[in-house]
Amino acid sequence: MCIRDRICTGLKDERLITYGEQRMTWKDFKVQHSSWDFSIESQNKEDSNKGLFYTFWAKAGEELCRHYGIKYIATEECENFQFAFVCDCTGSMDSYIQAAKDTVKGLMNKITKSYGGYTFFSFIGYRDHEGEEDWGKGNVVKFSNFDTSDKTVEFINTIKAGGGADCPEAVVDGLDAAVRLNWRPNMKNYLIHILDAPPHGREFTTSGDTFPDGCPCKISYSQVLTEMNTKSIQYIVVRCNNEVDKMIEVYKRIYGDIKIVDLNSASELESKIVETICKDL
Secondary structure (H helix, E strand, C coil): CCEECCEEECCCCEEEEEECEEEEEEEHHHHHHHCCCCCCCCCCHHHHHHCCCCCCCCHHHHHHHHHHHHCCCCCCCCEEEEEEEEECCCCCHHHHHHHHHHHHHHHHHHHHHHHHHCCEEEEEECCCCCCCCHHHHCEEEEEEECEHHHHEEEEHHHCCCCCCCCCCHHHHHHHHHHCCCCCCCEEEEEEEEECCCCCCCCCCCCCCCCCCCCCCCCHHHHHHHHHHHHEEEEEEEECHHHHHHHHHHHHHHCCCCCEEEEECHHHHHHHHHHHHHHHHC
């Protein structure tokens, strides 16, 4: 059983926990709920080394979850999740950058209440190879490593939309940075790609491309997509317009099953991403 983003099994009495809007030590929590059974079932060393989820909630867990409206996990392990948001951060995308913060919060609330376990987030912003403005020439990607929802939202607050000289953007650079993150094994991994412009390369667009031969950094989109598959990363494309249709077509030939989320406005991002993730689970 999990309380928000904390694994509550094996906690020491002095450990602070958060549930709902309250925060207190684990000892005080047990005192407040003295009618519940907090006994720890015996475990051998092999069981304990499995790591994430112990079994002493066999008696108390269901009651506690029901009391706080959290789904009870009746096994020794919770589902664990990693979400990487890859976002075009050129001038037209400011509203989507802001909406990404609400989406991180919405996923955190929904996933931890419904599925338990650890949930980590990352944000990767990319611009283009020219006209980066305050990111500095040549610095086309900014990213945060996997962390808590609060830390990820703090990072997104530092990202401003700007730059982007021609129609295509440094899409492949952003995806490459995402694939290089520390994707933990045995977790459900999602890459959520928010964009309104295609990558560089004549196979993706005929609209004023400064780099028609593809990414000037020579990053292979085929290799990036293959590595995403190897790491069992579920790829979700948030299509803000039809400029990215050709990219989706080409990427599907390599990656396979790409989930598409269509938006009419940035305000739909949170609800549609949460809905898509929950359907997948």
